[in-house]
Amino acid sequence: MRVLIAGPPFFGLHYPLVPLAQALRSAGHDVLVATCGAALGHLSRAGLLTVDCAPGIDPDALYAQLEKDRRGRRPPAPGEAGAAPKGKGFSFFGDEMADRMTEIATDWRPDLVVHPPIGVVGQLVAARLGIPSVLHAVGFGHTSAHVGMVNNAMADAYERHGLTGPDPLAAWLDVGPPSMSTTDEPRRWFMRYVPYNGGAELPSWLFGPRSRPRVAVTLGTVQPVVDGISPLRGVVEAARQTDAEFVLALGGADLSELGELPGNIRPVDWIPLGALLSASDAVVHHGGSGTTLTALDAGLPQIVLGKGADRPANAAAVAGRGCGLVPEEPGDLTAELIDRLLTDDALRHNAREVAYEMAAMPSPAETVGRLVELARARAHAYGASR
Structure with missing residues (x-):
């Protein structure tokens, strides 16, 4: 199986996905991480294959400037004067990566896409290729409504690729302990959070x-x-x-x-x-x-x-x-x-x-088998419909 991991250029949001990526590789599956910016180097040092989907931009500098410009201003509510129209919100650089990532994925032919909540460019790629997309949660603050907001900011990219929007998520991996979980998403799977923070020689x-x-x-x-x-x-x-x-x-x-x-x-x-x-x-x-x-x-x-x-x-x-x-x-x-x-x-x-x-939660290694079955079921259904 080939798995594309798609996400924003902030490596701190990719690190929670590294244990699953390594579990997939240990089970014999191919993994490719599609992102941009500083995340490329950090994830390469984790032993993962990476590809730059927005060469030539500096996401850290752009994001820092965006936050400085926005600081002290209350964000307008939907429909309020000054609110971003559909497709004009912040896509966490998903819009900038969408074309190149889709091109790479079309050539590489993954069976499954895994992405964090603000990495919904992965949902676009999955919809374009007709394969399942799996959301890998990274904390307690993201819900389907929040994911929908980021997808809304990708409206122009969906239109460029002949899509009206994302397909439903095939699974939602919740790494929060059940006693603290704040979501009740359809197709939610609990999975143990295994810390990955990079390697170093310890003092x-x-x-x-x-x-x-x-x-x-x-x-x-x-x-x-x-x-x-x-x-x-x-x-x-x-x-x-x-x-x-x-x-x-x-x-x-x-x-x-x-x-x-x-x-x-x-x-x-x-x-x-x-x-x-x-x-x-x-x-x-x-x-x-x-x-x-x-x-x-x-x-x-x-x-x-x-x-x-x-x-x-x-x-x-x-x-x-x-x-x-x-x-x-x-x-x-x-x-x-x-x-x-x-x-x-x-x-x-x-x-x-x-x-x-x-x-006591199911480990990333235990979750790999479920992902394989999910991809096989989608491939079977897609083949039967042709």
Whole structure:
């Protein structure tokens, strides 16, 4: 079987799909990742074959500028003056990739397309080729309504390819633990979230003896580029009053706006998040989908800042399950809140309970067989109709 993985150029949204891609390859299937931008290099280093579907553009710079232009402006409601007409919303670069990706897929002839929620260009390719498309969820903030909005932004691309819109999804892979799932989509399959955060040589201090708790702190891969690291000023001030070690894992971001750091803060360039959390006692983060799920898998209590994009939904899911805290305002991120994060037995118990729940879910390797049967059933039905 050949599987095309299609998605936006933000590698943090591709990383949750890497374990399934590797499971497919381990089972003998061919996998090709179609995207653009920096995601190409990150996914190539994961051992996957990639293809650039929008050569010549810099998606990170374009997205950062888009967010800066949009900051502080309330998005208009549908039908309101200033609302984007059909086909004019933001397609997360799906429109820019649609033609080249369809051309490549027509030549490569995949049997199945897998894509994240904002990678609906994969749905277009699947509809064009008459093959199943499978959505691989990446957090708690995406529903069929949200996917429909992104598909709406692809209206011009659908028209270019002689389509009126996407075919229904063949399956929806939900990697959230059932006790926290916020969707009830048709054809939903639960699948275990297996963290993938890239590889690295780990520093010797990571697993060495410790005399005090360790708090991992991260803002993911997108927020430092778009918004900077100012949300962490509260963490720095809280650290001055907390007997704990704080590891700032910010991917080499400029820390100068945080001022002089206290001695119990250790900034690092890059440590795969799963490895860092396995050697930590708690985590403070921005609320990105991959980070939230990796923290849940690690069974750690978490503080979720949860501002912008799908982060409020991820933060609400964590708070609702009782395994994390969500400050309402930046000033609420205090030493007292950090202390509660480290000492609240209920938070830690609930976090571990969720980790056990996730470990019992069907693995990506177990899901491969279901995907093969899905592709075979569609091929049989398509052949019978000809």
